[in-house]
Amino acid sequence: MRAWMASIVLVLVGCTGSYDSGAPDDKQASDLDDAEARTACESYVAYIDGKIGAAERAERACVGRALIVTRNPEECEVNVTSCLADPPEDGFDTDCSDPFVDPFCQATVAQVEACVTADTELWLDYVRAPSCAAAGNLPELERFLEQPEPPMECEILRSVCPSLADGFYGTGR
Numbered sequence: 099m100r101a102w103m104a105s106i107v108l109v110l111v112g113c114t115g116s117y118d119s120g121a122p123d124d125k126q127a128s129d130l131d132d133a134e135a136r137t138a139c140e141s142y143v144a145y146i147d148g149k150i151g152a153a154e155r156a157e158r159a160c161v162g163r164a165l166i167v168t169r170n171p172e173e174c175e176v177n178v179t180s181c182l183a184d185p186p187e188d189g190f191d192t193d194c195s196d197p198f199v200d201p202f203c204q205a206t207v208a209q210v211e212a213c214v215t216a217d218t219e220l221w222l223d224y225v226r227a228p229s230c231a232a233a234g235n236l237p238e239l240e241r242f243l244e245q246p247e248p249p250m251e252c253e254i255l256r257s258v259c260p261s262l263a264d265g266f267y268g269t270g271r
Contacts, residue, residue, distance in 0.1 A: 116212075117211050117214040118141060119137070119138035119141050119142070119211055120134070120137045120141050121134045121207045124206055124207070125207050127206065127207055127210050128205075130199050132197075136197055140194050142214065143192050146190065149218060149222060152190075160178045160185065161174075161229065164230065165230070165239060170233050170234045174233035203258070204258040204259060205255055205258045205259035209251075209254060209258060210255060212251040213254070220249055223246075227242060
């Protein structure tokens with residue numbers, strides 16, 4: 099789901115504390131021209147890479163896989179080490195050559211950037227939480243599967259651009 103969500107965000111979307119698309123904050127996201135949309139997309143890719151690089155993404159994928167197939171922390175650690183010797187393909191492969199801009203989205207660039215920043219921080223906490231210490235502990239593993247509630251910034255985005263915000267958290271929340 100995150101890969102699909104990233105594709106939706108790339109419509110509008112620096113390695114700083116918060117995401118900066120490079121477009122003027124007060125501009126309507128739907129008014130981004132092709133060059134601005136590509137720049138926003140490329141900025142998003144750089145932002146995510148700066149927050150969680152390919153090596154950490156691979157490590158997180160390996161921990162997630164190991165937690166599914168192992169019954170104790172020691173077995174999990176061995177599985178992660180083996181996985182990292184031949185890491186999974188990085189699923190964060192984004193093509194910014196032809197980003198789509200929703201012509202009906204009434205959000206400003208600042209609203210999109212605020213949602214992306216808040217959601218990224220929430221998502222990083224979510225993907226970084228699982229560890230091999232939870233292997234074989236069903237209640238702890240179930241806790242890791244609980245999706246966090248959308249940040250307020252994304253609820254605001256949903257009110258002015260449902261098509262984009264629904265990419266983050268689905269419909270009906």
